[in-house]
Amino acid sequence: MRLTFEKQFLTAGHALALVGVGALATTHEVGAPYVMLAFGGLSWSLWRDWRRSKWEISAAAANAAILAALVMSLAPVALRGASPVRAIAEFLLVLAALKAVAHKENRDWLQIYVLSFFQLLAAAALTVEPVFALLFLAYLLLAPCVLVLFLLRREVGASAGARRLEEEAFVEPSLFRSIAATTVVLFVSTLVIFIVFPRVGAGYFAAPFSGGQPLTGFSEEVGLGAVAALKQDSAVAMRVTVDRPELLGVDRYWRGAALDSFDGRNWRRRPQEARPLMRPEFGVFTSTAVGARATTVSEDVILEPQDSSMLFVDGFPLEIRGRFSEVAIDAIGNLRVIRPTGVRTRYQVVASLAPRRSAPTPETLALPRIDPRIVALAQSLVQGVDGDRARADALLRFFERGFSYTLEPGDPGKEDPLARFLFKTRRGHCEYFASAYAVMLRTAGIPSLVVSGYAGGEWNPYGNYFLVRQSDAHSWVEAYVDGAWRTYDPTPAAGPMEQTWRRRMGEVIDALQMRWYRYVINFTLEDQAEAALSVRDAAQRFWQSLTRDWWSAASTDAGDTREAPTRRFPWRGCLVAVMAAVCAWLWRTRRGAADAAQRDASEITRRYLRLLQALAARGLEKRPAETPLEFCRRIAPRLDGQAEVVERVTALYHEARFSGRELAPRALDYEVDAAIAAIAAAPTDPPAPRAD
Amino acid sequence: MAPAGRLRSAVRRRAREAESWTEWIYPYRSLRLTREGWFFLGVTIAIGLAALNTGHNLFYLVFAMLVSLIVVSGLLSERAVRSLKIARRLPGEIFARAAAPVELRITNASRRRTSYAVEVHDGVVGEPRQRVGFLDRLDPGAERSFLSLSTFPRRGRHRFRSIHLVTRFPFGLFEKTRMVPRAETCVVFPALDSAQGRAASRGSAQSGFRKHRAGEEIVGLRRKLDDDDPRRIHWRSSARSGEWMVTEHAESLERPLALFFDSRGPAGDAFEAAVERCASLLWYVNRNGGSAKLFSWEACFREDGPQSLRAALGFLAEVEPRAADGTATSRALDEWRREAERCGGGLFITARDAADGLAGSEVPAAMVVRVA
Numbered sequence A: 001m002r003l004t005f006e007k008q009f010l011t012a013g014h015a016l017a018l019v020g021v022g023a024l025a026t027t028h029e030v031g032a033p034y035v036m037l038a039f040g041g042l043s044w045s046l047w048r049d050w051r052r053s054k055w056e057i058s059a060a061a062a063n064a065a066i067l068a069a070l071v072m073s074l075a076p077v078a079l080r081g082a083s084p085v086r087a088i089a090e091f092l093l094v095l096a097a098l099k100a101v102a103h104k105e106n107r108d109w110l111q112i113y114v115l116s117f118f119q120l121l122a123a124a125a126l127t128v129e130p131v132f133a134l135l136f137l138a139y140l141l142l143a144p145c146v147l148v149l150f151l152l153r154r155e156v157g158a159s160a161g162a163r164r165l166e167e168e169a170f171v172e173p174s175l176f177r178s179i180a181a182t183t184v185v186l187f188v189s190t191l192v193i194f195i196v197f198p199r200v201g202a203g204y205f206a207a208p209f210s211g212g213q214p215l216t217g218f219s220e221e222v223g224l225g226a227v228a229a230l231k232q233d234s235a236v237a238m239r240v241t242v243d244r245p246e247l248l249g250v251d252r253y254w255r256g257a258a259l260d261s262f263d264g265r266n267w268r269r270r271p272q273e274a275r276p277l278m279r280p281e282f283g284v285f286t287s288t289a290v291g292a293r294a295t296t297v298s299e300d301v302i303l304e305p306q307d308s309s310m311l312f313v314d315g316f317p318l319e320i321r322g323r324f325s326e327v328a329i330d331a332i333g334n335l336r337v338i339r340p341t342g343v344r345t346r347y348q349v350v351a352s353l354a355p356r357r358s359a360p361t362p363e364t365l366a367l368p369r370i371d372p373r374i375v376a377l378a379q380s381l382v383q384g385v386d387g388d389r390a391r392a393d394a395l396l397r398f399f400e401r402g403f404s405y406t407l408e409p410g411d412p413g414k415e416d417p418l419a420r421f422l423f424k425t426r427r428g429h430c431e432y433f434a435s436a437y438a439v440m441l442r443t444a445g446i447p448s449l450v451v452s453g454y455a456g457g458e459w460n461p462y463g464n465y466f467l468v469r470q471s472d473a474h475s476w477v478e479a480y481v482d483g484a485w486r487t488y489d490p491t492p493a494a495g496p497m498e499q500t501w502r503r504r505m506g507e508v509i510d511a512l513q514m515r516w517y518r519y520v521i522n523f524t525l526e527d528q529a530e531a532a533l534s535v536r537d538a539a540q541r542f543w544q545s546l547t548r549d550w551w552s553a554a555s556t557d558a559g560d561t562r563e564a565p566t567r568r569f570p571w572r573g574c575l576v577a578v579m580a581a582v583c584a585w586l587w588r589t590r591r592g593a594a595d596a597a598q599r600d601a602s603e604i605t606r607r608y609l610r611l612l613q614a615l616a617a618r619g620l621e622k623r624p625a626e627t628p629l630e631f632c633r634r635i636a637p638r639l640d641g642q643a644e645v646v647e648r649v650t651a652l653y654h655e656a657r658f659s660g661r662e663l664a665p666r667a668l669d670y671e672v673d674a675a676i677a678a679i680a681a682a683p684t685d686p687p688a689p690r691a692d
Numbered sequence B: 001m002a003p004a005g006r007l008r009s010a011v012r013r014r015a016r017e018a019e020s021w022t023e024w025i026y027p028y029r030s031l032r033l034t035r036e037g038w039f040f041l042g043v044t045i046a047i048g049l050a051a052l053n054t055g056h057n058l059f060y061l062v063f064a065m066l067v068s069l070i071v072v073s074g075l076l077s078e079r080a081v082r083s084l085k086i087a088r089r090l091p092g093e094i095f096a097r098a099a100a101p102v103e104l105r106i107t108n109a110s111r112r113r114t115s116y117a118v119e120v121h122d123g124v125v126g127e128p129r130q131r132v133g134f135l136d137r138l139d140p141g142a143e144r145s146f147l148s149l150s151t152f153p154r155r156g157r158h159r160f161r162s163i164h165l166v167t168r169f170p171f172g173l174f175e176k177t178r179m180v181p182r183a184e185t186c187v188v189f190p191a192l193d194s195a196q197g198r199a200a201s202r203g204s205a206q207s208g209f210r211k212h213r214a215g216e217e218i219v220g221l222r223r224k225l226d227d228d229d230p231r232r233i234h235w236r237s238s239a240r241s242g243e244w245m246v247t248e249h250a251e252s253l254e255r256p257l258a259l260f261f262d263s264r265g266p267a268g269d270a271f272e273a274a275v276e277r278c279a280s281l282l283w284y285v286n287r288n289g290g291s292a293k294l295f296s297w298e299a300c301f302r303e304d305g306p307q308s309l310r311a312a313l314g315f316l317a318e319v320e321p322r323a324a325d326g327t328a329t330s331r332a333l334d335e336w337r338r339e340a341e342r343c344g345g346g347l348f349i350t351a352r353d354a355a356d357g358l359a360g361s362e363v364p365a366a367m368v369v370r371v372a
Helices: A005-025 A032-050 A059-080 A084-101 A106-126 A131-157 A162-167 A173-196 A226-230 A372-382 A388-398 A417-425 A430-443 A501-521 A525-557 A571-617 A628-638 A640-659 A670-681 B003-017 B021-025 B035-054 B057-082 B194-201 B235-241 B269-287 B306-318 B330-343
Strands: A221-223 A236-242 A253-259 A266-268 A274-276 A278-281 A284-286 A296-303 A316-322 A326-330 A335-338 A345-352 A448-455 A458-460 A465-469 A473-481 A484-488 B029-033 B084-089 B099-108 B115-122 B130-138 B143-151 B156-159 B163-167 B174-180 B185-188 B210-212 B218-223 B245-251 B257-262 B292-296 B346-350 B368-370
Touching: A005 A032, A005 A084, A005 A106, A005 A131, A032 A084, A059 A084, A084 A106, A106 A131, A106 B035, A106 B057, A131 A173, A131 B057, A131 B115, A131 B130, A173 A525, A173 B057, A221 A253, A236 A501, A253 A473, A296 A501, A372 A388, A372 A417, A372 A430, A388 A430, A388 A473, A388 A484, A417 A430, A430 A448, A430 A473, A458 A501, A465 A501, A501 B057, A525 A571, A571 A640, A571 A670, A628 A640, A640 A670, B029 B035, B035 B057, B057 B115, B057 B163, B057 B174, B084 B115, B084 B163, B099 B115, B099 B130, B130 B143, B156 B306, B185 B306, B235 B245, B257 B269, B257 B330, B269 B292, B269 B306, B269 B346, B292 B306, B292 B330, B330 B346
Parallel strands: B257 B292, B257 B346, B346 B368
Antiparallel strands: A221 A266, A236 A296, A236 A465, A253 A448, A274 A326, A278 A284, A284 A316, A296 A345, A316 A345, A326 A335, A448 A473, A458 A465, A473 A484, B029 B174, B084 B099, B099 B143, B115 B130, B115 B163, B156 B185, B163 B174, B210 B245, B218 B245
16 A cells, blocks of 8 residues: 555654654653653654644644743753753753644744754764664665655645645655665765764864763772672673784783782772873873883773773783873883773773883782781792792692682671681682782782783674673782783683673674774774775775786786686676676667667658658659759759748758757757648649759 | 857857856856755754864764765756756747747656656746746656747747756755756747738728638637647637637638838837738738738748748848838839739838838839838
């Protein structure tokens, strides 16, 4: 059943309005009542318009409601300093609902479309989530359709053919196909303009755009259990792309904060001077350390919004790039960064995976008052073991048997938590393991730090990056052994995760999200330059492969004994196919023109023959050897007022027969026929004496 | 004319006809922003500036979408008008100060594309274009005709302007105009004065009736033929039947008449009135079944038939006053006098005060018609 034009128009218009409302709803920044009001109003309006019901609110009531909504939206901004963008977004929703239920003329529909657009724009300002992409695509699909239908309704409706809009499906399916093709073109051109339009950087009113609710991050003081709380949250913490992921190996530790002071229950970072990194240019921070190429990796990190300003790096940072005001590093390798919190952050790090060789500070050996059993245990484990490395290994082996992992070790109460863990429960989470190990290392005279950050992460094969979740939060130990700080992890490893279809689906979706964040939300000037260079390189490679292909094919034909390259992309075949398609198209259009020319030639030839017959009847016969123009000139003196007509028909005949061009329509108009008829009807003249 | 001279005259002609400087530069297409288009452009620019200011990539995305809509709008509007072919059909005779039906026939030459919402504008050089029709939908291969009435204030050669196809399709942001260069020239015959013509022609005419295609008394309706006067169209029966129907008149037989038009004298109202009197006589006598032939200092139209009549009227359409040099060739007068004797009647139509300067010839006063 084909819908009438009016129903097509109503459906498309309401769909567009609903997309705008949906875009705002998915930001989670506007109140649910506003969203419900807008959805309800639009849905009811669609039902009412389809049924052609006359129920609607009066213009006066609508205007009063709009005014009231405006006051209610702006009041929180004025009185409580609420976000003006949110207030505007909520007002737009109320406005959409009121416009929907009021009487609608063409002007009102235009206002609804404008409202929908501004809702989309407000959503773009309030969110960066990938779901916006879906709604944006929906808008891109609907907007051309709606605008076309609106134009036809306005212009055809104003003409005499308005009745047709009511009675039949005025718009042919071919138009919708054209609009669909238009949407594809729109999408491609949108992408191209998005990529090409220069990113000149933030201006006077730049503001960081949040990526959602900030995650609870790590702090500079970690109590036993703080990291465990994070481990129950599966939210994504960051996504890391590494140029050489194989160097990271299975054990990946994204270092956040190193803590050197323990009071028996809490680890904290003792305040110390941090050395600012050099800043050769804006957004680039380098350290004086140099790393060997073999152990250096580049990490591109997209960090989800967190409530701390910590950065996470696997290895020791040699260079950091990001929108930071200042980056400093202290003696135990902690990075201090001045950056806005609560926003999604992207930064690149060139890091060295080689152990850090900075000298230990006295705090890394300091111990509080601890249970003497811990001291005795540690000393007994390292007794007779020479060398720091061997002693560290010996202490590490202690945790391999008899201990188990749990996120709920129970409340130690007034008991020493570490003693309780080591001697009573032998169950705990990573903080217990790391704390106990670090304390035992210090007891054995080995400087140690407890480091909090993220460990592991999942490899996403669809996006080629590591996905690190909050549940990957971890604590481990760095010990100064053999002149370098080395990583030790006493916590028992978790088993491998099962690959289910749900998990794979999740990886695919996350890969798409990653691409959204990376290539849309965080698309920068550098990315544009890179894209331009890629296009240039691809064009050069294509050209070279073409010429190389031709050369190799030619040399093979000439009997060259060198082996022709195999498995080459058939560029030559593609080029030939494209050229053939172009030639076919040209032939088709020229043939169409030739057909038209031939049709014209047939018409005018018939007319010319009739003219010759009419003239012959008057005794004016064309000689076989005479050309049409010569004949015309010869008989002109005997035609009086008809000479012009004969001349014109002859000229047209000449042009149609011999020029091959399509004649202008007036060339075949009725006057020619009338003139020929007049000649035929004229009295017969006596035959003229032959000149030869 | 030398090529440079032809080029100069073409440029001057285009400058005269162009309605705007854009049309003068490129006379085939023009583009104008509608009111909604201005708003759209303003919003696009504002969002572009916001994107540049904030660096927010989603603003860039929205901006890119808006720019794409503008680009696609231009492409689609071109497709809407490009495949339309237009032919202008003019009536066989066009008289000054009389509405002449001009038919515009539009064909969609595309095999697949339907054209929507296209306005057709036409006009004559020196007059503003008028909207003559609106194509709400023209399917592939379909044809539509529009009839417009054009009134020419003066006789002579007139050129039609290029036909404008105007569309705001697809999005209503731009108004695209395709200028189709159909600059046809038509010859507008002098205005007819039916009362003067009938009064002048009625003399010792015999009465009688013969059913013919012109006359005074309506004897019936029939289908229109190609060379029928469009002013005979009977609109009501045409609307009812869906075909052009004309009235059929009885005819009163009239004696042949030889007319001589004296083109000497100054230009002015009197000259024009003389031209119109002559044309009226020619037209009405011939249309009423009689035979009127035209003679003048410059040309003679001795043949009978519609073609000769048109040629004579065409001459009158373009005749210019010539200097009264005191001497005039008597040959033209002699031919006229011979014809007048043969026909049994002749008239010498002049705008001058006295038919003097006719050395060696006499024009009987009874045959002179002076038009003041």
